[in-house]
Amino acid sequence: MIAGAALLTPATGGILLAIFGTIWIGLGIWWGRKAKDLDGFMLAGRNVGMSLGSATTMATWVTSNTIMLAPLFALEKGVWGLLAYSTASFGLIFFAPLAARIHRVLPKGYTSGDFFKRRFGTLSWSFYLIITIIYSMAWLVTMGIAGGKLLESLADVNYVAGMSVILFVCVTYTIFGGLYAVIGTDFVQSLVILVGVIGIGVLILNKVPAAEIHADIAERSPALLDIWMPAALLAIFNNLFFGFGEVFHNNVWWSRAFAMRRKVAPRAFALSALLWLPIPVAAGFIGLCAGPLGIHIEKPDAVGPFVAASVLGEAGAIVVFIVVFCSLASSIDSLLAATSDLLTEDIYKKMINPQASPETLRRAAVGSVLVLGVICWAICVPAFDLLQVLFLSGPLVASTIWPVIAGLYWKRAPGWGAAAAMAAGTAVGLYAYFYIGWFTASLISAGISMLVMCLTTALAPSPTPFSWLAAKRDPQPEKN
Amino acid sequence: MSEKNGYNALETAVVTDEGKAMLVWRGEPPFVVEQSETEDFAAAKPIYEGNAKNLYVTGLREGTHFFRVRGATGVTDPPLAVKAHYKPGWLVWTLMLSGLVILAATAVAILAGHRASAAREREGGEP
Numbered sequence: 355m356i357a358g359a360a361l362l363t364p365a366t367g368g369i370l371l372a373i374f375g376t377i378w379i380g381l382g383i384w385w386g387r388k389a390k391d392l393d394g395f396m397l398a399g400r401n402v403g404m405s406l407g408s409a410t411t412m413a414t415w416v417t418s419n420t421i422m423l424a425p426l427f428a429l430e431k432g433v434w435g436l437l438a439y440s441t442a443s444f445g446l447i448f449f450a451p452l453a454a455r456i457h458r459v460l461p462k463g464y465t466s467g468d469f470f471k472r473r474f475g476t477l478s479w480s481f482y483l484i485i486t487i488i489y490s491m492a493w494l495v496t497m498g499i500a501g502g503k504l505l506e507s508l509a510d511v512n513y514v515a516g517m518s519v520i521l522f523v524c525v526t527y528t529i530f531g532g533l534y535a536v537i538g539t540d541f542v543q544s545l546v547i548l549v550g551v552i553g554i555g556v557l558i559l560n561k562v563p564a565a566e567i568h569a570d571i572a573e574r575s576p577a578l579l580d581i582w583m584p585a586a587l588l589a590i591f592n593n594l595f596f597g598f599g600e601v602f603h604n605n606v607w608w609s610r611a612f613a614m615r616r617k618v619a620p621r622a623f624a625l626s627a628l629l630w631l632p633i634p635v636a637a638g639f640i641g642l643c644a645g646p647l648g649i650h651i652e653k654p655d656a657v658g659p660f661v662a663a664s665v666l667g668e669a670g671a672i673v674v675f676i677v678v679f680c681s682l683a684s685s686i687d688s689l690l691a692a693t694s695d696l697l698t699e700d701i702y703k704k705m706i707n708p709q710a711s712p713e714t715l716r717r718a719a720v721g722s723v724l725v726l727g728v729i730c731w732a733i734c735v736p737a738f739d740l741l742q743v744l745f746l747s748g749p750l751v752a753s754t755i756w757p758v759i760a761g762l763y764w765k766r767a768p769g770w771g772a773a774a775a776m777a778a779g780t781a782v783g784l785y786a787y788f789y790i791g792w793f794t795a796s797l798i799s800a801g802i803s804m805l806v807m808c809l810t811t812a813l814a815p816s817p818t819p820f821s822w823l824a825a826k827r828d829p830q831p832e833k834n
Numbered sequence: 835m836s837e838k839n840g841y842n843a844l845e846t847a848v849v850t851d852e853g854k855a856m857l858v859w860r861g862e863p864p865f866v867v868e869q870s871e872t873e874d875f876a877a878a879k880p881i882y883e884g885n886a887k888n889l890y891v892t893g894l895r896e897g898t899h900f901f902r903v904r905g906a907t908g909v910t911d912p913p914l915a916v917k918a919h920y921k922p923g924w925l926v927w928t929l930m931l932s933g934l935v936i937l938a939a940t941a942v943a944i945l946a947g948h949r950a951s952a953a954r955e956r957e958g959g960e961p
Contacts, residue, residue, distance in 0.1 A: 430854050430892050448940065451948040458951065458961045574881060575893020577853045577918070584920040585852040591933025598940070650882070651890045654856075755940065763947025791851075791921070797929060801936050822961045 360510040361663040361671035367509025370675055371516070375523040378539050378683060385538030386531015392712040395532030395719055396464060396695050397613040402537060407614040407622030410537040411446065412629040413544035413684035414606060417493075418500040421551070421681055424634035425641025425658035427589070429651075432571070432578030434586030436638030441594040445601035446627035452602065453611040453619035455762045459822045461616075466608035467700035472825045473761040474769035481776045483700060485754060486603060489747040490696070491733075494689040494726070496744045498734040501682045507656055508675050517734050520679070524686040525727035528694075529720055533613055536687045543680035547633065550677035554662045554670065555636030561665055562643045570646040588793035592748070596796040599751030602758045606692040694722035745792060749783020749799035756800070756807040764811055765819035771810030779803030847915035853894040855916045859887055861905035870900045875913070878902075894918040 362370075389395040402410075420439075427435035460469060466486070471479040502517025527535045571578050601607050611619050641657045643649075649664050651657050659678065663671035698719040703710055710718070733740075753776045760767035760775075783799025790798075848855055857867070863885035870878040882889050891901075895918060902913035954960065 429890075430852060432893065448944060451944055455948065455951055458955065571893065575853075575891070577895045578893035580895075582926075583853075584923070584926045587926050587930055588921060591929065591937070594933070594937065650884055650886050652886065652888060654890050756943075759940070759943050759947065763943065763951065794929060797933050797936070800940075801932060804936060804939060 362509040364510045367511040379527050382527020382535035383530045386535035389532040389534045392716045398533040402614045408625040409544040410540035411626035413540040414688040416681045417685040424637040428638035428641045431586035438589040438593045439634045442597035443627040443631045445597035449601045450620040450623040456611045457616040465699045466605045474772045478772040481773050485750045490693045492744045495733045497686050528690045536691045540684050543684040546680045551636050558665050562646050566646045592793045592797045595752045595800040596748040603754035605696045606688050609692045697722040748796040752796040752799040753779025753803040756804045760807050766815035767811045768816045775803040775806040778806045847917050849917045853918045854892040857889045859903045866904045
């Protein structure tokens with residue numbers, strides 16, 4: 355079989371899109387009927403429990419990249435490459451205690467921007483907003499483009515049509531139901547993804563014994579078995595800190611921390627990391643089976659779905675289609691909701707209309723979801739290859755790791771120090787990306803940011819310890 | 835045979851620092867792609883047989899690898915040399931060690947901060 359031809363007919367792809375699109379919109383609207391006030395729309399009433407909390411976190415972290423890039427990492431870098439991809443779960447684990455602290459210091463917070471503004475002041479908050487908007491839009495747009503391209507590859511569905519349907523479905527139920535709808539649909543999507551990917555992995559491994567996979571790799575690609583394969587080792591820590599930066603800074607995860615009950619949040623993040631971990635491992639092993647199964651790879655980044663379909667036939671192709679659709683929808687709806695919260699709270703409320711009532715803010719949040727959807731669609735239509743833009747955001751987001759840690763735990767960390775840490779980490783990380791290699795950028799950015807944050811705190815600390823209670827009374831401090 | 839378009843072995847060898855290359859060729863199928871560690875293909879081994887006109891090779895060990903394609907009418911193009919030249923060991927180990935240090939520092943900072951804030955909370959102090 356040649357891994358490059360469509361697995362399903364356009365008619366089948368269209369029917370699946372129609373069925374699942376209708377189901378998600380229906381479920382989202384039904385679950386979202388509680389999203390009447392601002393807290394309900396933006397943060398699901400701040401009452402999310404363990405099962406929904408861990409499911410939504412896991413599902414959001416499973417993107418089309420997890421399904422498509424994890425097999426590619428395994429194909430190119432062997433088992434170490436697969437494990438390198440899996441280090442993204444560490445971000446969720448390390449965020450677990452941060453989630454508890456976030457609840458403690460900002461019990462009525464709405465966004466990660468609230469934290470930066472209140473803790474560090476306007477300068478750092480501005481740096482932070484630039485970084486997070488670039489990253490969020492890059493992630494959102496790449497998911498939209500990936501959706502269109504995947505549906506085109508899997509079922510020959512016209513790119514613009516497929517991309518438009520996915521965005522329309524996600525925007526619709528997010529507008530109607532806010533975070534209630536997002537979390538509810540994520541719960542179902544997480545089950546589909548877990549069962550689908552792990553089930554396919556087990557079925558394939560039953561058909562192709564591990565010994566046969568090992569023998570094939572030893573014959574065709576011996577370097578993939580080397581413990582000290584440089585390309586794989588270089589990917590490990592860079593991927594790790596990219597993941598840390600993504601989770602620590604982005605409002606997708608902060609909004610979930612705010613939405614969950616206080617004692618639930620840390621446990622849910624930890625559990626979601628464990629639930630997510632088998633996904634790239636299973637997907638990666640699926641990719642390694644291409645050789646022993648005699649599957650010729652024309653599109654390396656599509657090796658996972660095509661191996662699954664070749665082993666399991668049309669039924670497998672349908673399962674892959676559904677899993678990919680779920681992984682895309684679970685990430686796109688989260689990005690729409692979280693980014694709209696940021697625009698509403700940090701741009702509209704803080705900069706344009708500070709006196710806005712909760713009802714006005716709720717309307718602004720709905721409107722910003724729609725605007726984001728339209729902007730995303732417009733950027734997605736030409737199908738630019740924006741994956742490099744997402745990878746370039748690695749040094750940007752990695753530079754925020756230590757400002758977040760310092761802001762939450764160090765009372766004398768100066769606000770200008772956080773701004774300097776983000777600026778220095780970003781600048782040096784981007785330099786490393788272009789002049790040393792992509793595999794250094796996030797790692798170097800995190801390191802530089804750490805040094806600057808530690809040095810500024812040690813050598814020029816704030817004259818008085820930061821007080822969250824005082825900041826609560828005066829929500830717009832400029833003291834740092 | 836080319837990694838992109840029309841290279842000759844060694845003179846126009848392709849260099850990869852990740853041990854991978856997408857091989858592309860012309861001609862009439864069926865094709866047999868052979869790989870050898872020497873330019874004379876004395877101990878060549880077939881790595882692909884079929885009708886496709888490309889092949890993604892990965893996991894190449896450090897060194898030079900030679901590829902040629904036989905089509906229905908014989909060898910289609912001059913052979914291609916792919917040099918797998920990985921990043922130097924000192925760079926890999928420096929980055930690995932740096933990563934370990936930053937990871938450890940991150941873990942310590944979070945753990946220490948978490949414990950200190952938990953202690954303050956138990957004592958009823960400010961968050």
